[in-house]
Amino acid sequence: MKDRKLRDVLPDPDPEQTLEWQEAIRAVSDALGPERAHRLLLETIGAAQSEGIEIDVVNTPYLNTIHPSEEPTYPGNLDIEERIHGVITWNAMMMVTRANKANDGIGGHISTFASNSHLWEVGQNHYYRGKDLDGWGDHVYWQGHASPGIYSRAWLEGRLTRENIDNFRIECEGNGLSSYPHPRLMPEFWEYPSVSMGLGGMTAIHTARFNRYLANRGLADTSNSRVWYTMGDGESDEPESLSQLSLADREDLNNVIMVMNCNLQRLDGPVRGNSKIVQELEGRFRGSGWNVIKILWGTMWDDLFARDSDGNLANRLQELVDGDEQRIFTSDAATFRNELFNTPQLKAMVSHLSDEDLEALASNLGGHDMVKINAAYAAAEASDKPTVIIARTIKGYGLGPAFAGRNSTHGKKKADEASLKWMRDDLDLPFKDDELKEYPFVDPSTVPELVEYVKQRRGELGGFCPERRSPKSDITPPGEEGYATFDEGTKGEMQVSTTMAFVRLLRNLMKDKSVGNRIVPIVPDEARTFGMDPLFAEFGIYHPEGQLYTPVDHKMIMKYKESDKGQVLEEGISEAGALSTFIASATSYSTQGCPTVPFYIFYSMFGFQRVADLVWSAADQRARGFMIGATSGRTTLNGEGLQHQDGHSLLMAHTNPAVRAYDPAFAYELATIIRTGIDEMYGQEKDVMYYIAVYNENHPMPPKPKDVDEGIVKGIYKLRSSPKKKGPVVRLIGSGPIMLQLLAAVEILEKYGVNSEIWSATSYGELRRDGLECERENRLNPSKDRKIPFVEQMLGDGAHPTIAVSDNQIAVPDMVRQWVGGDFTVLGTDGFGRSDTRPSLRRFFEIDAQHITLAALSALVRSKEIDAKVYEKALSDLGIERERFDITAL
Incomplete structure (x- = not known):
């Protein structure tokens, strides 16, 4: 081709x-x-x-790419497949209409599926491979708003029941269908979430790339898996949607096929009313090295083009802007004849065609012609490059004049009487006018020949699609030996950061015989910042072509080594791309039956704040893996300033129901959390993710105390108490490197006759989650003994004032306030970050040892355990001023 x-x-x-x-x-x-x-x-x-x-060196004429003479014979029965298409479209329309008649405003979309319907029907009958052939089949990303059509087909296939169909968007009682593709909600049906829009394109490309990674490293045979992604032309305006095109070209990902559904419309109006979106997309894809196949015109147009000897018709179509094309092609026959064929020469070309012929011609676009679609799919499969198929479609195709091509069609949730009659007649369905008032379905039992056909086709292709499977994990969690060294603490004057401790633990895991080859380190061009560069030479950086050059540091032990079997995925400056790779790895247990353990380590400020939407999508897809937020802390990352200093990722992480978020202070805490995470995700096979904040401040690491594992995992444990002496007591809770400031404050407090209990809080989010679960249990069972949250068991007695401090916003420790007994004071880093030294920043944000001391003394004054004069003396001794600039003010 x-x-x-x-x-x-x-x-x-x-x-x-x-x-x-x-x-x-x-x-x-x-x-x-x-x-x-x-x-x-x-x-x-x-x-x-x-x-x-x-x-134009990147655009071809506004015509089909494949000449009619090059089209292969259609592999199926076109008459039967058009009937199947009609039944699926009708039932999808009825499903959404009935849902909104029963519950006005429940929502749903009809017209998006109508524009995709032929594209997907050809794929379902002849191209999309299921999981029962060699390998794990194709990965098909559906355009999310078109889900009713997928449900309609699944009913025809016998996979869904009438009860399911009647419960579209009614999920809380069970047996309902989710609004869009949501594996979290329908874990045996949907595989890939494709709403929110824009994310699917990049995750699809990274899935295709990760399949090659698995194959090159000998972990799975992915040679029979292709990635199909359907994107609406309006969705292409999302910056992420086409951002990874060059990656697919660089790595020769001919296993990815993107289908651009060009109905020329977005939600409110034309995508490019004043130009041509098809030509724009062609230029973007071709310029990125992709194979481009355009299917714009159906078979009925072939004769007109063959007779277009002077190019008038081709030129007219080329000059027509999308706004006019949308209007003209959805108008009546007279408008179509007069405005498209607007010269004597063009009018002569269609003089033999009746108005009925012209109406059929207007709707016979390439994306609705199964012969043209099949030719494009066959050519895409044979291509040695990533391929995009740009298909011209009509939004609301086949739904009647009130839907087809109208600017308001996206929001239409109900079919009116005229549309029902139009569809019934067009599809030759046996419903009488009075029956249409009940919005009748075509029950699959009434069309057994169609059911037999779809089942036979899917059987030959290896099973139904979509279908999600989750086989038992074959990963054996590593034993204690890989973690034991972190329980011992540092020796002598050695100091390490939790980031350094993580990299050492990661190396141990990569060398582990049971799990090592399944560990997938992912880093967006900050590996040297995090001290990960020793992994380059030892394990290699993945690149499908290996290393075609001699690196500048080739004589060094820690050289930059690329290999087609490399284990480290160095993603470049692309947090969204790196997280897309994380998703591919974190879901490989279900997409390829080959579980891998991703460790995505990144600049924490550019994690949740930058790509939280992708993390939400990962949770929807039931991802399992570790996200390591490095260089954390608003004062610990001291010199980088406002845009880099993170004090709120832990708070944002807690908003995701599938994320467990931790803030360890010590190496043994970090090791315990990761050991627990691997066991939970790959031993117990729970669909959760772990977010762990690590820091770049070096300090001595103490040995692990006895019997603290439960507290580390649940979120808090008592580290120790200061030597028992007479005098008041305060509870001090620290997290991350601010634990060092807390320990220094303990010594200062002793000078003022105050004793301390020292607690380490590893996860306020987990403590809150447990607290809320207990509250619900108690609320619904008032006659039973009250279930006490773990944090309340630890801190709820109110015996002493409590001070909590971290390098994060006050809202992080404040998540557990309601379960902490007595006076509870929280210190944190609210406000914007700025550049300075760590001591200056910690004084500025009032989280240094002196401010912790003062907060403890203040609480003791209020509880009348010390005289206010002690506080005033400390205020003077510590050099703290009461009046200062409010760092949280706007």
């Missing part, structure tokens, strides 16, 4: 002259080489452009 040129459509007025030019170029290439021929062509193009002749 070749790109279609004008000569394929229009007879050449002077073929001898054209042949002379072609033979001249061939002669130059043969005699002087292709480089010289290339230079001559460039110079010729330049000369033409200087004369005002427009030459």
